[in-house]
Structure formats: structure tokens, C-alpha cells
Amino acid sequence: MKQEYRDLVLRCSGASSLRIGARIQTLWSGYGQIVRLHLEGCDRPSVVVKHVQFPAEAEHPGGWNTDRGHARKVRSYQVEAHWYRNFSTEPGCRIPACLEACSHGDEMLMVLEDLDVAGYDVRRTSVKEKEMKACLSWLAHFHALFLGVPPEGLWPVGTYWHLETRPDELEAMDDAELKAAAADIDRVLNECRFKTIVHGDAKLANFCFSQSGADVAAVDFQYVGGGCGMKDVVYFLGSCMEEKECEKKVPGLLDYYFTELRHSVKKDVDFEALEEEWREMFAFAWTDFHRFLLGWMPGHWKINRYSKRLTKEVLSKLKQQS
Template identity: 85%
Template sequence: MKQEYQDLILQTCGASSLRVGESIQTLWSGYGEIVRLHLEGCDRPSVVVKHVKFPEEAEHPRGWSTDRSHARKVRSYQVETHWYQNYSANQSCRIPASLAACSHGDEMLIVLEDLDVAGYGQRRTRVNNKEMKACLSWLAHFHALFLGVAPEGLWPVGTYWHLDTRPDELEAMEDAELKAAAGDIDRILNECSFKTIVHGDAKLANFCFSQSGRDVAAVDFQYVGGGCGMKDVVYFLGSCMEEKECEKKVPGLLDYYFAELKVSVRKDVDFSALEKEWREMFAFAWTDFHRFLLGWMPGHWKINRYSKQLTKEVLHKLRLGSETSGD
């Protein structure tokens, strides 16, 4: 790590020295890494640094290395830096505190609070109902906090699979009916009355758990932006359950999310109208992500019977709507 970066971290934290610790993970397509730095001489034992270095030749694991893909990633790190510098959450939807950020040439650095030290040191690859509810509660409080807030400096439409940013994947799709309906599905989601700021990549891997599993914090805000809260909910549920579990558990988990949302939205919000609209958007949001997967990786395990059934229902609604309007 460059000396100027080390000096910034030492000055920001009031530390006398630092030691580069373990690499927590490499960033997608070789765009850098996330490392833990151990500090001496201050009240903060460690920090986590997201060190982005744009590669001369990106290597996408799925073969999607294009100029458009690179531009999207560059923008995502700019958005994430802006998010950490200009937005904050609360204890009900905990995120790491932003300590410093800088960019120079083809490098960017974001210095963050170490959530392990803050009591969120557990990661999960599989979750039970209690842990899923902890994540859904986080999402509900997050969506309530930013309900009606304009996504200034963020993605106008959040989520990494947003249609306008994924024309290559749309072109690669073989499902002709869904391909033709993709624009309508996107428009319906974007025109919903109740908008919030969505995390945009709310998969299980981006939640950090307390020892008990009852409390969580979220990381990775590269695709944070405006939109319907259901986008985060469907992506999270799909990240931790297979088709049979979805069929069995989604209704109850959705009820739990809306119960948490109800207690956390402002009192002047017409919650019954919000819930009605977002419940209607659930299948559209799920189908929207299914559309992306079909173009991006047709053999993905998430392309299952549950997803296909929801997609079938959405396409049927669109056909009925078209017939009713006389198109």
C-alpha cells in the first residue's frame, strides 16, 4: 500500500503505526481487494480498507469483460464512495462508519470501521429463520429510513442488474417473451408510487452477523440507488433459499418484512397503500432479476421452478393488461 495512503489512515485514526493484516477478499474481476489494517497508538484496534485498483485487463469470471462492464464498475465505486461520505443509517440498519476516502488516478481507497470489532464478526453461508428475519428487519428499517429520499449522487435506479445497465445480457437472452416484456417490467417497477433507496446487492454474503445472529450490519454499497424496496427483498430471499424453501417460507417472511416496515415508517405514510403496492411489485421484482440471470448465466442455480412460476404469472398479467388496454 502506498505511503500516502498509509499516512492518510494514520492521520485519520490518530494512530502511531499500522500493520497490513489479512486480505478479507479480492474485488470482483480483479479490481483490487479488501484488507484489514491493524493500528497502534489509538483507540481503534483495526480498520477495513477497500482498495480499488482498476486493472489494465479485466478478467470477468463469466466472460463479460467489456468497456460497458468496466464503466459500470468504475461508476459503482464512485457511487459507493459518495454513499459512505454523504449518507448515514442508524442502529436498526447498521452500516460501517466511513472514516476516510480518496482517489488518485486509477486507484480509490475507502477506509471503514471494522465491523468485527463492533460486534458483527460472524458471516453466514446458510441461515435459519431467525437470521433471515434479522436481515429482513435490517432491510425494512433501511427502506423506511430512506422512503421518499432522492438518491442524489447514487444510481438513479439501484441494483446491479438494472435493465438500462445490462443491454448485453438482455441481448443474450433466449426467452423471447420475457425479453420482449423486460422494458415493461422495468417501467412498472420504476413507476411505483412509493420509492426508497435500495441497497442494490442485498445478498446474504453482504450481511455481517452478531454472535447470536439476532443483529446484522450490511456492507458493499456499490449499487445503492433509488427504487422499490421489493428489489432488495427478492434478491435477499433468493440468495439464501432454494425453490422448495421459497415455496414454503416466502409468504411468512414477507409478512415479517412488512410488519417490521410498518413499525419503522414515518406516521404520515399511508402504510396500507405502500404495502399493497409493494406486495404487487414482489413478483415483478423477482421476474426482473430472473430476466438478468437468464441472459447473464442461463445455468445458474437460482433459475428454478419458483422463479419460473412467478415469471409466468407476471407475463400473464402483462398480457391481460395489454388486452384490456386494446394494444
């Protein structure tokens, strides 16, 4: 780590010295890394640093190495830094505190609270209903907090699979009917009366759990932006359940999300209208992500009968409306 970055971490944390610890992960497509730094002489034993370094040549796991893809990733890190500098949440939707977020040429540095130290030290690759409900509660509090808040400095439309930012994947699709309907599905979602700020990448891997599994915090805000809260909900549910589980558990989990949302929104919100609209948007949001997967990685495990059934329902509704 460059001396100027070490100095920056010492300055913003108030530490007298630091030691570079373990690399937590490498960023997608080789765009840098996340490391833990151990501190001395301050009230924080450690911080987590997200160190972004834009590569001369990206290595995308799926082979999607394009100038458009690079520009999207660069913008995503700019959005994330803006998010940490300018937005804050509440205990019901815990995120790491940001000590510093800055750019130096083709590098960026975000110095964040170490959530492990704060008690969110468990990562899960599979979850039971309690953990799923903890994440859905987080999303409900997050969506309620930012309901009606304009996404200034963020993505105008959040989520990493947003149609406008994914023309290459749309072009690669074989499903002609869904391909033709993609713009209409996007329009329906964008014309929602009730908009919030969505996390944009609310998969299971981006939640940090307490030991009990009852409390969570979320990380990775590269694709945070405006939109319908159902986008986060469908992406989360699809990240931790296969098709048979979806058929069985989604209705109850969706009810739980809306119960949490009702308790979290301000009293002047017409909640009945909000719930009616967002329940209608559930299948549209699921189909929107299904559309992305078909173009991006047509062999993906999330392309299943549950997704295809919802897509069929949405396409039928669009035909009736036209």
C-alpha cells in the same frame, strides 16, 4: 501499500502506526482488494480498507469483459464512495462508519470501521429463519429510513442488474417472451408511487452477523440507488433459499418484513397503500432479476421452478393490461 495511503489511514484514524493484516477478499473481476489494517496509538484496534485499483484488463468470472462492464464497475465504486461520504443510517440498519473515502487517479481508497470489532464478526453461507428475519428487519429499517429520499449522487435506479445497465445480458437471452417484456417490467417497477433507496446487492454474503445471529450490519454499497424496496427483498430471499424453501417460507417472511416496515416508517406514510403496492411489485421484482440471470448465466442455480412460476404470473398480468 503506498506510503501516501498509509499516511492517510494514520491521519483519519488518529493512529501512530499500522500493520497490514489479512486480505479479507479480492474485489470482483480483479478490481482491487479489501484488507484489515491493525492500528496502534488510537482507540480503534483495526480498520478495514477497500482498495480499488482499476485493472488494465479485467478478468470477469463469466466472461463478460466489455467496456460497458468496466464503466459500470468504475461508476459503482464512485457511487459507493459518495454513499459513505454523504449518507448515514441508524442502529436498525447498521453499516460501517467511514473514516475516509478518496480517489487517486485510477485508484480509490475507502477506510471503514472494522465490523468484527463492533461485534458483527460472523459470516454465514447458510441461515435459519432467525438470521433471515434479522436481515429482513435490516432491510425494512433501511427502506423506511430512506422512503421518499432522492438518490442524489447514487444510481438513479439501484441494483446491479438494472435493465438499462445490462443491454448485453438482455441481448443474450433465449426467452423471447420475457425478453420482449423486459422493458415493461422495468417500467412498472420504476413507476412505483412509493420509492426508497435500495441497497442494490443485498445478498446473504453482504451481511455481517453478531454471534447470536439476531443482529446484522450490511456492507458493499456499490449499487445503492433509487427504487422499490422489493428489489432488495427478493434478491436477499433468493440468495439463501432454494425453490422448495421459497414456496414454503416466502409468504411468512414477507409478512415479517412488512410488519417491521410498518413499525419503522414515519406516521404520515399511507402504509396500507405502500404495502399493497409493494406486495404487487414482489413478483415483478423477482421476475426482473430472473430476466437478468437468464442472460448472464442461464445455468445458474437460482433459475428454478419458483422463479419461472412468478415470471409466468407477471407475463400474464402484462398481457391483461395491454
